[in-house]
Amino acid sequence: MLVAVLAYLILPLIAMLEFSTRGDVDPVTKAATRSLQSYAAIFSYPNLVDGIIASLEIAALTVVGMLAILVPTMVWTVVRVPRMRRVVEFLCLLPLAIPAIVIVVGIAPIYRFIGQHLGPLGASPLTLTFIDIILVLPYSYRAIDSSLRGIDTATLADAARSLGASWPRTIFEVIVPNIRGGVLSAAVLGIALVLGEFTISSLLSFNTVQVVIYLLGKRDPFVSVAVSLLALVFAFVLLFVISRFAPGADNRAQRAAEEPA
Amino acid sequence: MTSTSPTPAAAGHGVAVVFEEMHRWYGPVHALDGLSIDIAPGELIALLGPSGCGKTTALRALGGLDVVDQGRILVDGKDMTTVPANKRNMGIVFQAYSLFPNMTARDNVAYGLRLRGVDADARKKKADDMLDLVGLGKQTTRYPHQMSGGQQQRVALARALAIEPKVLLLDEPLSALDAKVRRQLREEIRRIQIMVGITTLFVTHDQEEALAMGDRVGVMSQGRLEQIAAPAELYDKPKTRFVAEFVGLTNRIDGTVEAGRINLLGTSLPLLPGSATSGHATALVRPESIRLAAQTGSGARVAAISFLGSMCRVQAAMPSGEILIAQMAASDFVSLQPGTEVSVSFLPAPVFAIAD
Amino acid sequence: MTQLVTRSASPSATAAGPASSGAGASRFRGAGNYLALIPFHVYVGLFLVLPTLIVTIGSFQDQAGSLTLDNFKAMFTNEQFIGSFMKSLQLALITAILGAIVGGLLAWAVVRGNPNGILRQLVIAACGVLAQFGGVMLAFAFFATFGFNGLITMFLKNNLGMAADGSWLYSLAGLAVVYTYFQIPLMLIVFLPSLDGLRQEWYDASASLGGGAWSFWRNVGGPILAPSFLGALLLLFTNAFSAYATAQAVISQGCALITQQIACQMQSEVILGQENVGKALALGMIVIVSAVMAVYAYIQRRASRWVK
Ligand SMILES: Nc1ncnc2c1ncn2[C@@H]1O[C@H](COP(=O)(O)OP(=O)(O)OP(=O)(O)O)[C@@H](O)[C@H]1O
Ligand SMILES: [Mg+2]
Numbered sequence: 001m002l003v004a005v006l007a008y009l010i011l012p013l014i015a016m017l018e019f020s021t022r023g024d025v026d027p028v029t030k031a032a033t034r035s036l037q038s039y040a041a042i043f044s045y046p047n048l049v050d051g052i053i054a055s056l057e058i059a060a061l062t063v064v065g066m067l068a069i070l071v072p073t074m075v076w077t078v079v080r081v082p083r084m085r086r087v088v089e090f091l092c093l094l095p096l097a098i099p100a101i102v103i104v105v106g107i108a109p110i111y112r113f114i115g116q117h118l119g120p121l122g123a124s125p126l127t128l129t130f131i132d133i134i135l136v137l138p139y140s141y142r143a144i145d146s147s148l149r150g151i152d153t154a155t156l157a158d159a160a161r162s163l164g165a166s167w168p169r170t171i172f173e174v175i176v177p178n179i180r181g182g183v184l185s186a187a188v189l190g191i192a193l194v195l196g197e198f199t200i201s202s203l204l205s206f207n208t209v210q211v212v213i214y215l216l217g218k219r220d221p222f223v224s225v226a227v228s229l230l231a232l233v234f235a236f237v238l239l240f241v242i243s244r245f246a247p248g249a250d251n252r253a254q255r256a257a258e259e260p261a
Numbered sequence: 262m263t264s265t266s267p268t269p270a271a272a273g274h275g276v277a278v279v280f281e282e283m284h285r286w287y288g289p290v291h292a293l294d295g296l297s298i299d300i301a302p303g304e305l306i307a308l309l310g311p312s313g314c315g316k317t318t319a320l321r322a323l324g325g326l327d328v329v330d331q332g333r334i335l336v337d338g339k340d341m342t343t344v345p346a347n348k349r350n351m352g353i354v355f356q357a358y359s360l361f362p363n364m365t366a367r368d369n370v371a372y373g374l375r376l377r378g379v380d381a382d383a384r385k386k387k388a389d390d391m392l393d394l395v396g397l398g399k400q401t402t403r404y405p406h407q408m409s410g411g412q413q414q415r416v417a418l419a420r421a422l423a424i425e426p427k428v429l430l431l432d433e434p435l436s437a438l439d440a441k442v443r444r445q446l447r448e449e450i451r452r453i454q455i456m457v458g459i460t461t462l463f464v465t466h467d468q469e470e471a472l473a474m475g476d477r478v479g480v481m482s483q484g485r486l487e488q489i490a491a492p493a494e495l496y497d498k499p500k501t502r503f504v505a506e507f508v509g510l511t512n513r514i515d516g517t518v519e520a521g522r523i524n525l526l527g528t529s530l531p532l533l534p535g536s537a538t539s540g541h542a543t544a545l546v547r548p549e550s551i552r553l554a555a556q557t558g559s560g561a562r563v564a565a566i567s568f569l570g571s572m573c574r575v576q577a578a579m580p581s582g583e584i585l586i587a588q589m590a591a592s593d594f595v596s597l598q599p600g601t602e603v604s605v606s607f608l609p610a611p612v613f614a615i616a617d
Numbered sequence: 618m619t620q621l622v623t624r625s626a627s628p629s630a631t632a633a634g635p636a637s638s639g640a641g642a643s644r645f646r647g648a649g650n651y652l653a654l655i656p657f658h659v660y661v662g663l664f665l666v667l668p669t670l671i672v673t674i675g676s677f678q679d680q681a682g683s684l685t686l687d688n689f690k691a692m693f694t695n696e697q698f699i700g701s702f703m704k705s706l707q708l709a710l711i712t713a714i715l716g717a718i719v720g721g722l723l724a725w726a727v728v729r730g731n732p733n734g735i736l737r738q739l740v741i742a743a744c745g746v747l748a749q750f751g752g753v754m755l756a757f758a759f760f761a762t763f764g765f766n767g768l769i770t771m772f773l774k775n776n777l778g779m780a781a782d783g784s785w786l787y788s789l790a791g792l793a794v795v796y797t798y799f800q801i802p803l804m805l806i807v808f809l810p811s812l813d814g815l816r817q818e819w820y821d822a823s824a825s826l827g828g829g830a831w832s833f834w835r836n837v838g839g840p841i842l843a844p845s846f847l848g849a850l851l852l853l854f855t856n857a858f859s860a861y862a863t864a865q866a867v868i869s870q871g872c873a874l875i876t877q878q879i880a881c882q883m884q885s886e887v888i889l890g891q892e893n894v895g896k897a898l899a900l901g902m903i904v905i906v907s908a909v910m911a912v913y914a915y916i917q918r919r920a921s922r923w924v925k
């Protein structure tokens with residue numbers, strides 16, 4: 001039973017590998033050959049390369065922007081205005097209740113405005129950063145929140161303040177190092193989400209990697225499958241690395257907080 | 262209290278339990294290494310030992326929650342070794358968190374009765390009686406998360422007793438509680454156990470708890486039973502070096518053995534069986550056996566004094582720099598201050614000596 | 618008094634010196650503490666709340682901007698729209714149930730393994746990728762497997778001589794298969810923590826009181842897990858209901874599902890008088906998803922009451 005489920009989950013991935021490594025049919029023997037030409041061909045599609053670069057840039061900007069907005073806000077909420085915690089949580093989790101397609105419908109007029117008034121910058125796919133930050137909020141919030149719960153943030157802040165640290169120092173030199181597991185998870189989840197984002201970029205007509213893969217799939221499915229597999233493997237490695245290092249540390253802290261000494 | 266024979270606490274209807282040469286391997290770990298214990302009907306045995314010595318393994322084997330690889334378990338003369346847990350009729354209280362979180366205190370206690378097909382009214386009455394017995398008659402409709410750790414453990418005890426088990430098994434039931442509740446609850450468990458007259462195995466790594474509760478205390482080490490005896494005997498006449506060192510505070514004092522006695526700082530003391538027989542040896546001396554008296558020019562000095570209620574514990578620094586710990590009634594120490602020069606003498610109780 | 622309040626409320630006064638950084642100051646809830654949250658609220662307001670408002674208000678307007686209910690009338694009378702909603706709901710329900718059952722069993726298998734083992738972490742990471750970052754890429758995975766030239770299709774054709782052409786994949790049935798593919802790992806991720814919360818002590822206690830496996834699951838394990846299971850099911854439902862990328866990649870022509878229907882409306886705003894119907898459909902989705910999420914939140918709260 002378990003084996004069957006795992007096989008079902010793994011089969012498409014193996015098929016991707018098989019599919020993307022098909023070579024030309026040998027003219028003499030008529031036998032199929034193996035080759036990496038689909039992977040090499042990635043670079044012969046400038047659109048694809050541009051899409052990959054654009055997505056990576058958006059991912060980087062999104063992570064920076066998300067951390068800049070979320071970390072100070074969450075820390076501040078915990079140590080200074082706990083009664084706002086529920087409000088912040090609600091707003092951060094709200095994107096889960098508003099499907100991406102709905103956000104596109106509502107945000108299209110705003111993007112039209114940005115496109116008209118920000119000149120060349122407005123036409124850049126990098127403007128997707130604004131909306132991608134919203135999309136990653138629920139996941140980032142949860143990652144950082146579980147870290148914050150693992151430590152006694154308010155006491156740490158009181159201690160730092162009583163030793164004479166300013167608020168920025170307290171947040172960035174005392175609290176952030178103690179929640180770095182959660183911050184790292186949030187960043188990695190953010191990168192993976194942005195690299196996989198299709199709905200919004202497609203409907204706003206920005207050529208991110210997913211949009212290009214989708215369009216290319218009709219012309220050269222072999223290359224599309226090759227890029228897809230690479231992207232999945234990349235996301236897998238990222239997630240595996242954080243599950244190996246960051247959450248383990250968080251779990252320990254959480255368990256320590258729950259159990260009596 | 263000096264006899265090694267089982268001393269049943271009450272003439273209840275407890276049953277005899279026998280562990281016969283039990284072995285248990287977890288991969289390379291030999292968790293039980295030929296463990297044998299005879300438990301008399303109605304007796305409370307406290308199993309004491311360091312972490313990882315196999316106490317839980319022994320208890321789970323008796324409860325049927327784990328198997329033994331070799332050996333037998335007899336309950337009331339019948340071989341129970343291969344009977345599954347749900348057919349053994351044993352009440353188990355775990356360390357913590359064992360109450361079913363989706364049930365009220367009453368439903369928790371009634372669970373075992375429900376499995377036995379007892380009808381709803383009788384179930385409720387019995388559950389409420391049991392909760393009364395553990396002092397929670399007013400909290401029958403609370404959920405576990407609405408109760409303190411001590412209350413939860415009381416419910417767990419009531420639940421274990423409700424099925425009128427043959428044997429009661431407690432695996433460090435107090436270790437998650439704070440000191441005051443722990444002391445209070447252990448007295449209550451003992452009171453109820455004597456009242457019910459049920460044969461009980463109580464596992465703990467807290468020696469004070471073991472000595473206070475057990476009719477007899479079994480000391481385990483590395484899957485083996487080192488000694489099983491009444492608390493006073495265990496304390497005064499340890500049979501092995503491990504027991505002498507593990508139970509109670511001990512001072513280690515160098516001396517010389519000659520003709521079955523040891524000479525310590527000029528005093529000759531009798532030796533316990535199993536001690537070194539000649540030459541230089543280290544004696545393990547209880548703090549209660551050491552007497553300190555103010556005397557100038559003797560070389561030893563009081564380093565620190567701590568009061569433990571009516572008792573007093575004094576640390577004395579010997580000229581060699583070693584620290585001796587002595588314990589006496591507080592009234593005997595009135596003349597001592599940190600820094601006072603003192604002489605050291607011993608009560609003539611037998612001591613255990615290890616060859617150097 | 619007034620002066621005191623304004624002084625403490627200004628950020629510079631809060632950081633002024635030891636006197637104001639003590640315990641008293643940290644408990645003081647001045648307006649200044651809220652000021653620090655303004656950037657977050659402005660941002661979320663601009664890029665999340667405002668779009669939602671645009672959708673909500675727009676769905677009650679005609680193209681001239683005056684108030685109307687015509688958009689909703691169109692939504693409830695046009696068979697195409699109703700059909701899209703129904704297809705999406707069906708697809709979401711079926712794949713959520715399948716995913717919840719299979720994923721739940723998979724999670725159970727994972728929980729019984731070594732909690733710190735590398736296998737568990739591999740499975741969790743893989744499930745994270747498949748559940749949340751798939752979209753278009755998962756569609757391609759299935760093209761490579763069951764598509765016209767896919768591995769399995771070719772295998773059936775060449776080795777078993779079957780007339781497999783893989784066209785079923787590009788239909789709603791195919792979509793259900795692909796959706797289930799990401800629902801199973803999502804279930805694992807959502808449900809695993811609840812399974813981890815089940816304690817060995819409960820099983821042992823039940824056994825010592827005379828209960829077998831069945832009594833335990835019926836009276837203890839089942840009731841404890843039920844809320845989390847139901848919650849996970851709802852989460853899977855909204856996940857499938859809201860999905861667009863996979864559907865678009867698998868069925869690129871037409872406007873079958875409601876998400877695709879909304880995209881179609883958005884891209885063909887030329888049809889006179891229909892400009893804001895897409896917004897009404899979007900509002901319809903918000904209502905459905907929010908209702909499900911509200912139930913989900915309620916169930917989660919109940920579930921966490923028992924299992925801390
Ligand atoms: N399920 C298991 N798998 C592998 N090893 C085990 C298992 N249970 C116990 N052990 C090992 O068997 C030995 C005895 O364990 P046991 O739990 O009986 O110790 P204990 O005396 O109860 O210790 P503690 O005071 O820490 O509870 C230990 O070395 C332990 O690591
Ligand atoms: Mg133990």
